Amino acid sequence: MKRFQLTIATALSGFALLLTGCNQGGGTASNGALASSAAEKVYVAPGEQDEFYAFLSGGYSGNLTVYGLPSGRMFKEIPVFSQFPTSGYGYSEETVPMLNTSHGFVPWDDAHHPDISQTNGELDGRWIFINGNNTPRIARISLSTFETEEIIEVPNSAGNHSSSFITENTEYVVAGTRFSVPVPQRDMPINEYKGNFKGALTFISVAPEHGHMDIKFQLLMPGFNYDLSHPGRGKSHGWFFFTTYNTEEANSLMEVNSSQNDKDFIAAVNWKKIEEYVNNGGGTKMPANYAHNLYDEGTHMATSTMKKEVLTVDPTKVPGAVFFLPTPKSPHGCDVDPSGEYIIGNGKLSADLTVHSFDKMIAAIEGQKFDGEAYGIPILKFEDVLAGTVQSSGLGPLHTEFDGQGNAYTTFFISSEVVKWKLGTWEVVDRKPTFYSVGHLMIPGGNSRKPFGKYVVAMNKITKDRYLPTGPEMEHSAQLYDISGEKMELLYDFPTHGEPHYAAGCPASLLTANSKKFYKLAENNHPYVTKSVADARVERKGNEVHIYMATIRSHFTPDNIEGVKVGDKVFFHVTNHEQDFDVPHGFAQLGANTSEILIMPGQTKTIVWEPKQVGVWPFYCTDFCSALHQEMQGYVRVSPANSNIELSWSLGE
Amino acid sequence: MKKASVLMILGPLLLLGLYVFPLWNIMLGAPQYPDPLGMNIHIDGIRGVGEFDIQNIDGLNHYIGMRTLPKDDEMWEFSTFPLIIGAMVALGVLIGLLGYFGKVNYKWFLGWFILMSVLGVLGMYDFNAWMVDYGTNLDPNAIMKLTHPDGTPMTYKPPLLGHVKMLNFDVTSLPATGAWMMFAGMTLTLVAAWLGWKTTRPGAAPEAVVA
Structure with a gap:
């Protein structure tokens, strides 16, 4: 050793x-x-553990991956928006409802921006939220089970990108639309976009006791592209800031046509004011159709409910609630420093970074110093709200995070580097190359009042020669920098899964004690649970055959089943009777047109098999559970449709 | 003698701890069990150290053909031991009280200690006999039938006291809180007997002076 x-x-x-x-x-x-x-x-020695958790979004994998820092080791892929045959997520009867939408079952999404729940502006480690970009959705993942517990669809939205960022007491998780669309959706010429399309900014309330999400209101903004957002914190708590591009409202050849204005906007939204307006009966209820999918840890099942109405708010009806801050060159990232004073607009087509001042913004609003308006929303004067500019800091700034020591770290996609600069003096302190073309970066807690400024992870978009070649397609690359000193130090490269767009991190100690080890069988309320082997049985209801099956090292009860016929719909309801840490059992049936299921101790999962061929077909445990794992198998006898063989089941006879 | 009698009353009362705390503890650790499994042996039954330890120990033991751990009603000891301990506490306190009022002498104290020691040894003997049976009387159809290098069948009796390596498991068996309270209580009664002897032997100083 x-x-x-x-x-x-x-x-x-x-x-x-x-x-x-x-x-x-x-x-x-x-x-x-x-x-x-x-x-x-x-180096984290064998048997030792990492100091931080890092949750990296999977981008087009639709999922969320869990890493350790500083080792860069991946611990888990949490299925969120995509079917995941490894565990049966999105295949099992219990989890199919999680992927239901107003467009029906959608097996995939593009998962972007994870954000950990906060209390008083500090990470509290209860949940992590992430947005689905393509079919607009927000998911909530438990940081006790590390499983997706809830997904809510966002109506009137498209390209759900300025999401899923939370306010400092997790009052709201916010979802903004990147693509403006007709609201409500209707058949109309695309080139009538300008003035007709709307950009919905959706405030989804989060119930403090269990995290359940509900759309509180949708702010229907002018038809710009709402790219990214972040909450105010500290003194700016109660505000939310969104970057916009395409204030030109172009609808074709966007790369040219939406890049013409010298300045776009950061939209400053006083959500507390709108909340008050809504609580006093303001807003318009609009018919809608969106899915709300909730997983119950007690029944181990998800249910999907279609919601039919959403409360919309016209921003011009709430004076003093929304303002535009001119910001140069199609800003991408919109970041707020730990004090809540500075709002950074990362103008992606610019060499400079624009920093706005919250205090100056309030003074300008109070002084009514407006520079015109857009669709009835006052535009503040650039000079009045500008705190400073980080000059010639790089090319193509995208995102900024903070170390809590008065420094900011910005990624530059085009010049492929991370630049460290000082808040207040705007001087560049250090710059380090990334390999290559960095998108997001993450400092644990770097988007809260209390960052843990020891490491920054740069998530790069281009990998090329960083690893052994694997053909044209390869994983993206992340880089870890030590930021504890004055100068950044590149420590390590590690590959990431999918395409991480942003990440969230926290000290390991925030989560380890609450991480669940297994589910209690006694608390399993699944309608098809088999709590004791004496209850293991097979029941026929017409052509449906329900198999109540129990597993424990190293056998299934029952393991011989006869009386199933071609044309039947066979449900395997498999309950894992283990009550120990890390003893899952898997289940797979030869001929089933679905994935396996991986059943955690105390859990029940169900897959369906519609046998099409007569024969004796084996099933087995897919997880090497024990020394007798290879013996953990069984048979189902499938007889012709007109057979009169009675149902029977047994173990050890 | 009054001081000795107070000790004689206190000593047996410490045995009441056996109704709350385990008498003995056996821990089973292995590389794949970084949090070891454990059982606490109480006078009225066997309890897991962790909520599901008994189930998991039984689950492991079934591979090598050991029976499941006995439930409270499956061994006469678990209903009899609480009665014996109760009777001994009552008897000890009674002797102490009688000693306090001068009705009995230190020899009764010593008598209680000897009786308790004999019962204790018998209890240990019984416990060990059960462990021998539990560890050697294996299911002939066990999944894994292991033998020593000399060809004799492997058995799995846990140690009465101390540590043994058993297959991949490190098994440690030690007295637990209840036993330590019992030992302390018994020691007190022995001290009481000695004090009683010292203060009442011919030529001893009058008690008032000693006190």
Whole structure:
């Protein structure tokens, strides 16, 4: 073992040397050579655990991945918006309703921006939220079970991108539309977009006791593209800020036509004012159709409910609630510093970063210093709200995070680097290349009042030669930097799954104690649970055959089933009787047109098999559960449709 | 003698701890059980250290043909031991009270201690006999029938005291809180007997002086 560790350490050191070699002009760490070796900083010895959790969105994988920092090791892929045959998510009868939408069952989405719940502006580790971009949805994931518990569809939205960011007490999770659309949807010429399409900004309330989501109101804004957003915090709590592009309201060849205005806007929304307006009966109820899917940990089942109405708010009806802050060059990321004073517009077609001041914005609003209006929404004067500009900081700024020490870190996609700069003086302190073309970056807690400014993870869009080649398609690459010193230090590369668009991180200690080890069988309220082997049975209801099956190391009860006929619809309701940590059983049936199911201890899951061929067909446990795992199997005898063989089942006879 | 009698009353009362705390504890740890499984043996039954430890120990033991751990009503000991302990506490307190009022002498104290020791040894003997049976009387159709290098069948009796390595498991068996309270209580009665002897032997100083 010792020799093995040595080998790893040597290999890592060699790797670190290589990295240092690539560190173009970035300077080396100022600390002692041995004490600060990059290899030592990322090395988490066998049996030891990481200091931070990092939750990276999966982009087009539709899911969320869980990593450890500083090791860059992946611990889990949490299925959210995509079917996941590994566990049966989206295949099992219990979880199919999770992927229901107003368009029917949608097996996939593009998952973008995870955000951990907060209390008083600090991470509280109860839930993590993430948005589905393509079929607009917001998901809530439990940070006790690390499973998706709830998905709500967002009506009147399209390209749900300025989402899913939460207010500082998790009052709301906010979802903004990137693509404006006709509201309500209707048949109309596309080129009549201008002035007719709307951009919905949706405020979804989160119930403090169990996290259940409900759309409180939708703000129907002018038909711009609402790109990203972040909440105010501290003194700016109660406000929400959205970057916009395409204020030109072009509807074709957008890359040119929506890049003409020298300045677009950051929309500042006083949601507390709108909340008050709505609570006093304001707003218009509009017919809608959207799915609300809720998973119950007690029944281990999801239900999908179609909601038929949404409350909309016309921003011009609530004076003083919405203002536009001119911001240069199609801003992308919209980030608010830990104090809540600075609102950063990352003008992606610019070389400069624009920073607005919350105090100045309030003063300008109070002084009524407007520079015209757009669709009835007052536009503030750029000079009146500007706190400062980070000059020639790089090319193509996208996103900014904060270390809680007065520094900001911005990614530059075009110049492929992370730039560290000082809030207030706007001077660039350090810059380090990324490999290559960084999109988002993440500092644990970097989007809260209390960041943990030890590491920054850069999520790169282009991988090319960073790893052994794997053909044309490869995983994206992330890079880990130590930011505890004055200068950033590149420590490590690690591949990521899908395409991470943003991440959220927190100290491991916030979650480890609450992480569930297994479900209690006694608390399993699944309607088809088999709580005791004495209850294991097979029942026929017309052509439906329900198999109540129990599993424990290392057998199924029952494991011999006869009397099933071609044309039957066979439901395997499999309950795992184990009550120990990390003892799942899998279940797969030869001939079933579905995935396996992976059943956690104390849980019940169901898959359906419609046998089409006569024969004796085996099923088996797919998870190497024990020394007798290979023996964990059984048979179903399938007889012709007109057979009169009675149902029977047995174990050990 | 009054001081000795107070100790003689207190000592047996410490045995009441056996109604709350376990007498013995057996822990089973293995590489894949970083949180070891454990059972606490109380005078009225076997309880898991973790909520599901008994179920999980039984689950493991079924591979090697061991029976499931006995439920409270499956061993006469679990209904008899509480009665014996209760009777011994009552007897000890009674002797202490009689000693306090000068009705009995220190020999009764010593007598209680000896009786309790004999019962204790018998209890240990019984416990060990059960463990021998539990660990060696295996299901002939066990899934795994293991043998020692010399060809004799492997058995799985847990140690009465101390640690043994059993297949992949480290098994440690030690007295638990209830037993330590019992030992302390019994020691007190022995001290009471000694004090009683010292204060009442011919030529001893009058008690008032000692007190």
